[in-house]
Amino acid sequence: MIPQRIVLASAVGLVSAFLLAACGSSDHDASGTNAGAAAVAPASSDPAASAPTASAPADAGDSGGGHKATTTLLMAKAVKGMGTVVTDDKGMTLYRYDRDQATPSKWTCAGACTKTWMPVMVQGSVRTMGVEKSLLGTVHRNGMKQVTLAGWPLYRYLGDSSAGQMNGQRMGGQWYAVTPTGHKSAVTG
Structure with a gap:
């Protein structure tokens, strides 16, 4: 009976430790923005390389949302009725956020924001x-x-379920599909 209690107590302890580690401390406010903007590392001065290499999946956010992303290809793609925008290797539209800063590159979408x-994220080139x-570069994120792209951190939108969609366009008046030059798409889609 005592060995069972020891095993049970150990399991409860491990689960508790895991949950506490998952919660962690955060310097993000309730709105999901970075409260300590000064703590955000500036963009890497090295632009992303252009040579193809396989990238291992990386956690897409700092919220523990579990979204994985493997992006080794960014391409300009004409989307019917919507102009030319940048997509990933699967044809999913990429976006920029007006609250982010292009110079120096800083991200402000954090916490719950990264679930949507x-x-x-990228490893390698x-x-x-x-x-x-x-115009390519990177910004350090956790x-x-x-x-x-042109200093603007790039994002995918959870509401785009298939290639060529731009459901996040003008979302909240601050999210825009990004053009091949890093500007926000003027398409009102």
């Missing part, structure tokens, strides 16, 4: 098709790298 707007390689 998944940061485009990025290939491009129709996107100016000199020990990982988020892809930037």
